[in-house]
Amino acid sequence: MAPRVAESRATRESVLERDPTRGLRTLRIALAVYLLLVLRVTQWPRLADPGDLDWLTGLLARLHTIGLPTAIDLTVVEAVANVVMFVPFGILVPLAMRRPAWTAVPLGAAFSTAIELSQLAFFPERVPTPQDVLMNTLGAVVGAVALVAARRRGVARVGAMEHERRPSLLSPSRLRPLELDLRRVFWLGIALWAVALVVTTALAVATVVSWRAVAISATGLVLGFLALVWERRHQARSHQLLGHP
Incomplete structure (x- = not known):
C-alpha cells in the first residue's frame, strides 16, 4: 500500500504543478481578448454613428422626469462607462502577469494615456481628455481593490483550513496554494x-x-x-x- 500511496501523492503533486500553468494560459487569453475589445472601442474613428446615442438621451430625459437628478447627463454616463471599462484591467493584468494588484494602477494609467494620445494623433473625430485617463485609472483601482479583497478572502480560507488541520508527526502541516474566488x-x-x-x-x-x-x-x-x-x-x-x- 505504501508505494501506491506514494505514487498517488506524487501524481497529485505533479498535476498541481501543471495546473497553474494551464490557468495562467487561460487568464492571458482572457486578457488578450479584453484588450482587443478595449482597442476596438477606443481606436475607432467614431465612438458611435450619428443618432446612435439618441436612445440614451431620451432615456435620461425620461428618468429626469421621474426624479433622476439632472446633473446625471451623457457626460456623467460616459465617465462611469470609462470607469467600468477598466475594472477588468485591474483584475486580469495582475493575475495574468503574476504581479501584485497595485501594478495594475500605473499600467492602467499608461495604457489609457497611450489610447488618448493615439486618438489625438490619428482620430480627429475623437475627443481625448485627461478626464478619460483619470476615469480609466479609477476603474483599474476598483478592479485591483476587488482582486485584493478576493485574495484576502482566499488567505483567510487557507488559514482556517490550516487551523482545522492539526499538525502531527504523521501528518505535518503544509501551506496550501492560495485560492481566489x-x-x-x-x-x-x-x-x-x-x-x-x-x-x-x-x-x-x-x-x-x-x-x-x-x-x-x-x-x-x-x-x-x-x-x-x-x-x-x-x-x-x-x-x-x-x-x-
Missing part, C-alpha cells in the same frame, strides 16, 4: 449585463434603440456565464486535487 465579481457583471439586457430589449421593442444594443447586452451576459462556469470548474478541480471536501 472570483465568483462574486462575475455574478456582479452578470447582474449588470442582465439589467442592460432587460432595458435594451424594452427599448428595442419600443423602437427607441436598435436591436444591436440587445445583441451587445446578450453577448456580455453569455460571456459572464462562461466566466462563471470556468471559475466553478477551476474551483472544483482545485478542491479535488487538494483533497478538499
Whole structure:
C-alpha cells in the first residue's frame, strides 16, 4: 500500500504543478481578448454613428422626469462607462502577469494615456481628455481593490483550513496554494449585463434603440456565464486535487 500511496501523492503533486500553468494560459487569453475589445472601442474613428446615442438621451430625459437628478447627463454616463471599462484591467493584468494588484494602477494609467494620445494623433473625430485617463485609472483601482479583497478572502480560507488541520508527526502541516474566488465579481457583471439586457430589449421593442444594443447586452451576459462556469470548474478541480471536501 505504501508505494501506491506514494505514487498517488506524487501524481497529485505533479498535476498541481501543471495546473497553474494551464490557468495562467487561460487568464492571458482572457486578457488578450479584453484588450482587443478595449482597442476596438477606443481606436475607432467614431465612438458611435450619428443618432446612435439618441436612445440614451431620451432615456435620461425620461428618468429626469421621474426624479433622476439632472446633473446625471451623457457626460456623467460616459465617465462611469470609462470607469467600468477598466475594472477588468485591474483584475486580469495582475493575475495574468503574476504581479501584485497595485501594478495594475500605473499600467492602467499608461495604457489609457497611450489610447488618448493615439486618438489625438490619428482620430480627429475623437475627443481625448485627461478626464478619460483619470476615469480609466479609477476603474483599474476598483478592479485591483476587488482582486485584493478576493485574495484576502482566499488567505483567510487557507488559514482556517490550516487551523482545522492539526499538525502531527504523521501528518505535518503544509501551506496550501492560495485560492481566489472570483465568483462574486462575475455574478456582479452578470447582474449588470442582465439589467442592460432587460432595458435594451424594452427599448428595442419600443423602437427607441436598435436591436444591436440587445445583441451587445446578450453577448456580455453569455460571456459572464462562461466566466462563471470556468471559475466553478477551476474551483472544483482545485478542491479535488487538494483533497478538499
